[in-house]
Amino acid sequence: MGGCSSKDGTVSQGDVRVTTGGGGAGGAGGAGGANGTGAGPKATPKPAKPLEVESVVCKVDDMKDGEMREVDVGKGKALLVKELGEFSAIGHKCTHYGAPLVKGALCNGRVRCPWHGACFSTKTGDIEDFPGLDSVPKFEVRIEGDKVIVGGNSKDFASHKRVKTMCIGSPDDDKTALIIGGGAASVTCAESLRQEGFKGQVIIATKEKHLPYDRPKLSKAMDSKPESLALRNADFFTIYDINVMTEKEATSIDTVLNSVSFLDGENVSFDYLVIATGGKPRSLNVPGNDLDGVCLLRSPEDGNSIAEKGQGKNVVIVGTSFIGMEVAAYLSDKSASITVIGRGSAPYKASLGEKVGMALQKLAESKGVRFVMDNGVSEFKGEDGKLKKVILKNGQTIAAEVCVLGVGVTPATDFLSDSGLKMTDHGAVCVDKYMKTNKSNIYAAGDIASFPLAMADNREVNIGHWQIAHGHGRVAALNILGQKVEMETVPFFWTQIFGKSVRYAGFNEGFEDVIVTGDLNELKFVAYYIKDETVVAMASMNSDPIVSQFAELLASGRELSKSEIQSDPSQWSSKL
Incomplete structure (x- = not known):
């Protein structure tokens, strides 16, 4: 198994080689370096086509196993990673809000963002856990003698985001995937279907007048305009043949005829349905609740x-x-x-x-x-x-x-009352670990889903996290395509007040004790939430990337005990 690290390092720009040739492998190359057997670094062949930009970024022995460095490559930057003696290089910023990945947690071939927990493969740059929609670029790495050289095409260094390859619809495929709702689960589901080769119709129907947007920002930047919050612009949905129908409120579902009725009188038939209508804010049932203000x-x-x-x-x-x-x-x-x-x-x-x-x-x-x-x-x-x-x-x-x-909020599921779908007493839709309801071609995702949480012994939970919604959407898409992928993630959320951010990972419902290290008065702390003598969740402020490290610990199936925290809270991360 590879090691884990959160080491921060930068390397000044080394020898830069700029070619005028086109082409280049860009994001397709593999890592050079040693084979992990102690035989030492191997020379890596030059790419068949010259890369537009290359830089010598360090020497082979400059980096330890499990170390990350942000390196200069021409006028751009890359994240250089060394694991099991092999080097790889990917984009240096998280595609969600641009956090520096070098300050994140590296573990077993992926790096987790220090801010909000998104994960990226160090071999491919693909996003593996959320939030966020895009992957990061993948750069070429090769070894010449004792030099580590990173290269790529200029366009790959121009943006820290990379859209995964997606197909478009085909008239030869008569299947329809209908997604109700306009949030993270809906967009991630639609994009995952296209990424995995689904060529039928993909429809997102949202009751809102806007394209799907970044909802967590509503309470943090309240003067934001809808266009600045959009997860994707209209051109994106057009290019990838995803039909977004706005002001389209679902009123009922016929699970026998496989159709959804909308408030405007239209009925839309489906072969696969994903319900991701999110939550609706609660009001107070007291006199005067309808006053202006x-x-x-x-x-x-x-x-x-x-x-x-x-x-x-x-x-x-x-x-x-x-x-x-x-x-x-x-x-x-x-x-x-x-x-x-x-x-x-x-x-x-x-x-x-x-x-x-x-x-x-x-x-x-x-x-x-x-x-x-x-x-x-x-x-x-x-x-x-x-x-x-x-x-x-x-x-x-x-x-x-x-x-x-x-x-608080309640699931926006009133329109499902006569659908025959299994639901909880508080209105969440029950799904299995594949996000499938009791109807074989209908799935639920996001805030409305009651799903088995793997890290809590598959206890049925309803979690309204932005990150969870992304994961639900992707898992639903993969299972529509028959891939039998289970929902396995560590809940991760954040909040921000007065320029200070709290990170949180885990599931602490019913916690029995809280152990706090650091200084609460200085707002530099780590809180460990204990249940049955086990740390089930962690929150921190000004202590990155400890919550991301903890999320990786849980994701790998390991546990952290209360006694370990009490004996020496600074040592637990060595488990990684």
Whole structure:
């Protein structure tokens, strides 16, 4: 097995060789180097066609096994990796938000992004876990004497993103894959079908007016316009023959006739159906919840409206989990006042625990955010239809022109009530490890899916993470094509407030203890969530790439015990 590392290193540009010839193997080449048997490095033949750019980036013995370096190649950069004596080189930035992969976790032939957990093969550059849609470029590596040379074509260095090869539809294939919903699961499913050679019709039907967009940004950058949030532009879907139907709300499914009815009266037949309609935000069933100024956040228009209405106004936010806290952070320097109402004793208590929650509450308070905890809303009061006051359950009155509700979501599955699909009591669609429902040609993915989580002994769970939705979409696509691929991933999510990011990996529902190392007051810490004497999840701030390392540990099937953390928390990563 290969080693794992998070070592950071850079190499200044070495000898650069620029040719005027075309062609070049670009992203298709393999790694040079030793064969891992102790025989020493082997000379690697030059490519059949000259590469446009080549650089000597280091000597063979400059790097240890399990080490990564960001190296200069001409005017571009690459991530150079050494594992089992072999060198390989791929793009140096994560394709999700551009994190430097050199600061990530390297383990057994893949590197995991330090920010949000996406994984890329060090041999091919292909994306292997999410979030994100694109792979990274793959560069040529060869050994001449004791020199390591990296090369490629200029276009491969011009962007850190690479779209995997995709087919288009064919009139000879009469199959239709219909995907309902416009989020990460839908786009990943559609693209995976084309990547794996599906030439039938691929249709994405979303009730929104926009092309699928990056939903996690809604609460972090609330003034963002839909076009800036789009996961792909219209031309992309046209090129790869993916039909995106907007303002197309599903109202029912006929699982006998294999058709979906939509609000506009149209029926669309399918051979394969993927349901990925996501969640809908909960409201509060209290008087005055329909006043102008009481807001839910679901769409770019919602975010833009809240950002505009909140300018210079008194804002109340109900809910102290991820949406509520991110909205509070965004509006903190724009509104006259921000008051956050929470029903527990600390923000994030259920997800991150009280210790971490209190530290993040102190951060928000230092930015002027006020908290009223162990409380709730009993009534909204207004004048002329506009919100003026929020009345709490303890009788306290808070002046407010805007109130944002961040009190959770429910699966958007009301239209499935007569479908015959197996569902949970709270409306999630039950699927197996292949994302298949009780109907053999119907799949569910994303926030609406209740699926067996491998790392939790296949316990049925419903997890609303962006990364999970991507994974669901791809697994559904692969199984539509008969590949029998199981859903195996480590849940990974993040939140960002006041320029500080929390990373999280694992599944900590029902955790019994939290061990925190580092300094909560300085917001540089690692929190280990314990259940049955085992670390089931980890969260961190300003401690990258430890959460990515932990995710790789879990992904490899290994465990971390409470006793290991108690004895020496700095040593567990040596397990990798």
